[in-house]
Amino acid sequence: MGLGTIDIVVVVVYAIAIFGLAQWVSREKAGHQKNTSDYFLASKNLPWWAIGASLIAANISAEQIVGMSGSGYAIGLAIASYEWMAALTLLIVGKFFLPIFLKNEIYTMPQFLEQRFGPTIRTVMAVFWLLLYVFVNLTSIIWLGSIAVTQVAGVNQDVALIGLGAFALLYQLKGGLKAVALTDIVQVTLLVFGGLVIAWLTLGKIGGDAGVIGGFAELTRRVPDHFEMILSPDNPHYKELPGLAVLIGGMWIANLSYWGFNQYIIQRALAAKSLAEAQRGVVFAGFLKLLMPVIIVLPGIAAVILAPDLSRPDEAYPSMMALLPTGLLGLVFAALIAAIIASTASKINSIATIFTLDIYAKFKHVKTRAEDSAGEEGQEKRLVLIGRSAAVVAIILAILTARPLLGSLDQAFQYIQEFSGFVTPGITIIFLLGLFWPRATEAGALVGAIASVVLSFVFWFPADWGGIASLNAVPFLNRMTIVFFLSLALAVIVSLARPARVGSNRIVMEGVTFRTTTGFNIAALIVCAILIALYATFW
Secondary structure: OOOOHHHHHHHHHHHHHHHHHHHHHOOOOOOOOOOHHHHHHHHHOEOHHHHHHHHHHHHOOHHHHHHHHHHHHHOOHHHHHHHHHHHHHHHHHHHHHHHHHHHOOOOOHHHHHHHHOOHHHHHHHHHHHHHHHHHHHHHHHHHHHHHHHHHHHOOOHHHHHHHHHHHHHHHHHOOOHHHHHHHHHHHHHHHHHHHHHHHHHHHHHHHHHHHHHHHHHHHHHHOHHHHOOOOOOOOOOOOOOOOOHHHHOHHHHHHHHHHHHOHHHHHHHHOEOOHHHHHHHHHHHHHHHHHHHHHHHHHHHHHHHHOOOOOOHHHHHHHHHOOOOOOHHHHHHHHHHHHHHHHHHHHHHHHHHHHHHHHHHHHOOOOOOOOOOOOOHHHHHHHHHHHHHHHHHHHHHHHHHHHHHHOOOOOHHHHHHHHHOOOHHHHHHHHHHHHHOOOOOHHHHHHHHHHHHHHHHHHHOOHHHOOOHHHHOOOHHHHHHHHHHHHHHHHHHHHHHOOOOOOOOOOOOOOOOOOOOHHHHHHHHHHHHHHHHHHHHOO
8 A cells, every 4th residue: 555755744743742742641740759559550540531541542453443344344233242332331340340449449450359369369360361461462453453554554564563562662661551541542532533534435435426424325235234233143154243142142241351350451440530530431431432333343344345355354444544545544544553552552551560560569578559658669669660671571472472373364353352252251250259249269269260261162172173063163152151151150169168268358348339420320321322222223
């Protein structure tokens, strides 16, 4: 495709501006040394708009823009359920999960597990999340991002891979979460604007003299199968999105795990200045989620008509960018880069947070400022340095392993969802029992987590490798539902058989309230009404 001179200027101006803004918001008052609370939790002072924007920026990256647009090209609007059902999930997180987390001053998800169950599960899950974040999440973002950069700008993919990783690392290295969250409002604004421009121009090109509305009508007429939200069993993509499972089945398990118990997502809300501010932030993110399919999935569907002969679905979004005129292409390309950088920086910071606070500090028996004010000045400085070092190592590992892990995939988004589905049921079980069932024990939680992986593998194992064909044929969202309930039963049985020792549950429920403000309740009703209208229209 190639970028014109004006496009390059636009991208360079964006890069300089966003890097400069990140460093400016990272500055500290004279004489103040950045501590773990500052670096990993933005001093626990994030406003609602930063929380909401940062939730979306952490979530929407190359794996969504490139990957989900590719799934829109191959499957259609049904893939939008990941976005629309997430809006409803965010409301549940705000109403039922955040009051408990913030009351207990939780700063990482492994820390919650230790306070609820014990130290063993904290270490096990911290190591697991580090491996998942580095070798699945971080690699997928920079790999899919490098594909887009290569197709649009024409640069070597390895150069793009290294460039994206290095810029994201340097962008957040000084300021940590504060640098990420307080600049994400700019990133999200650019992302939404760029996505709307792509959707507008692609629909306009299809509609011709009839314009954008005519283009949408023409698109629904020519590819009606791409506008079915609930796929029937005879649909070739039913195994990926099995009918009502997106509304009442496995997608709930995936969404609760991702939005409620995922460190690089929930970390923004944990850094809120208050519970009310955190809840306003998740409502803001919920409304943005309703908009995402328009700017991500719709261009992929439009590519079915405008670029019907793509070699791989993941080329859909970059191919639609080729329609943009010089100058505007640079702006939309900058929006794509913004999404990749913001999400990559978020994951790097969360990896550094878990490694430093849940692995290193616990191993060294260090009390940190992120926990209370007892952290020593010199030790705090060392912990921040450890976090920065962990960030550097994480991005180097991701760059080195991205091609071997993801280079041969056709639809990376669907692969990531299925791989994550091995562990998602177990994570959801651990936290739901930990939050709402006092009799749950560490042994039960560990059994539930292990059973989730083992049972998922039994379902997934291909028949030609010795697996069971009938189990392998089960759609992965349905598989997650079955595995969830089987693992949950095992976790409950073990918890009842092996009661916890006295004092192992240190989560405080006294003073926790699930009452929400009138504004939150009204917003929740509006989100629900919009979702009902969307599914009723595209059923």
